Amino acid sequence: MIESLPLHRLKKPSVLLALLSCAVFTLVLSPFIGAGQVLLKEVFTFPSASVEHNIFWQMRLPRVLVGFLVGGILALSGMVFQSLFRNPLVSPFTLGVSAGASFGAAVYIWLRFAFTIFGISGTTVFSYLGALVSIYFVWSLAKMKFGSSISKMLLAGVAVSFFFVSLIMFIQYLSDYDQSVKISRWLMGGLYVFGYDTVRDMFFLAVIGLAAIFYFSHELNLLTTGEEIAVSRGVDLKWTVKGLFLVISLMMGGIVSICGPIGFVDIIAPHVCRLLIGHDHRYLTPATFLLGGAFLVLCDTFARTIAAPAEIPVGVITALLGGPFFLWLLRGRGNDG
């Protein structure tokens, strides 16, 4: 049996370990980088009233942690979309689910609602509903045989995206100046100053997402090979798709409501991980989460230092990197469309 044990199986845990070290390294290093210098001595003096101490513990660290969790969750939702649609170019961002969630949040801002349900903010609830509606849209379009070709599926996604973006513009038109600025600033997608309660919320979201996707990892593996094969092996397609879509809506709603739509992490991270570790979702899921997290933290560190003391929204950076990457992917698959 030993000689038939394939090499790729031995390699996977070490790839995971390498990704984990990368993620930890990024997490430890990033809070020290920024507009103002922070010194190790000041940071680890407790208690301390120094500005550097507070910048590190109250601003940079929670921001880095939120960035990591958000990046991980975004990458996971992209991975699931790509497996379900069997298409490396789709993601909640390219198929308009982010736009749907944004629309939900924009409605919330416009209506000047301010409520919480069981400690969940109204923005999150509205984003979640927006994400759910747009996912339903996209899946129905895919079922209408739009999914038969990659280009058609992408165009359907673009149409959904346009639709929701137009609705957002309509709402901005109806809003007053303050609300409009608030909406458009937030639509750029960014990680701003967060407290530890946001870290906690994102942590719970990540745990739920990871657990659910792990639970469906066998199903995702089979669905990657094709719907017919998956069903004939015993996959309950309806339950799997519904379960995963509910989880993705939850994750996208949660993220978009606090950071706005951040694109392309959900395409880059899963794709690189597939190249590194293969398509087995039991390994791919943690790898994607780690790489997505580390990638977004790096982008955000870049975003807040490049034009310091000003900050560029991180969504701008990921889009600048992701656009060319997306085109490269599209070019490589030109004949499949």
Added chain:
Amino acid sequence: MEIKKRQSREEGQDRAMGYPAPAINIKQFSFCYGSREILHEINMSVNVGEYVSIIGPNGAGKSTVLKCINRIVKGGQGTIELFGRPLASYSQKQLGSLIGYVPQSREQPSVYTVEEFVMMGRYPHLQAFAPSQKEDERIVREALCLTGLQDLSCRLMRHLSGGERQKVYLAAALAQQPKILLLDEPTTHLDPKHHIEIQKIISDICSQGGMTVLHVTHDLSYIYYWSQKIVAIKDGRVHSSGLPRDVMKSENLYQIFDAPFLRIPHPVAKHDIIIPEVHA
């Protein structure tokens, strides 16, 4: 497990009464896709351990019969029973552990290695979160050996030839350890060597492994020799069914396919061979 026990008990009861429940029993089954009727009041049954072939022209609804049995397509009027129990009483996962399915060889090549893909055949026997067990690995290894793929186990599916890939699909279906094997033209587009090899594996697991086989195919000579029963489907209806020598009469084949066939004795073996008649 519970289901299996119950099922074998039911089988036992039926046997005790002298009527073993057929593995597959289709009664008055019709199926529509949109407004188009694909199957019209199909009746057929396959006994446990039997090798039954379905023949018929393209688009007659042969594949749809298979897909209705393992619920790749849902719906339809009439009844389908597996081992005496209605299809609706099985969950999809139970069907997965009961029925193996080998699709037509036009499937998209997969991104997995051969071993990973065959291991996925164990899905209906796996628990969520649980890694594959020694037992699963043993079964996968057996399936790979049976199909002669042991040397290819680390290769990526997309680097295989069509014939090898088709063997992988068969191995994955065998790793499901099913009681019924549904084959949808598994050997179409294959060269004679792979064709014969796959056909041999299939008939061996039927005759020696006691598996029930339902085989959709156009290889009339092969199934004349291998199958115990033939069902001919035309325009969504059962045209004729019975023993190979009865169904495969030249005039009957002409009615089924609208094309002339020659049935001539094999020069060496005892069975007949059937070839399309070609006019120069």
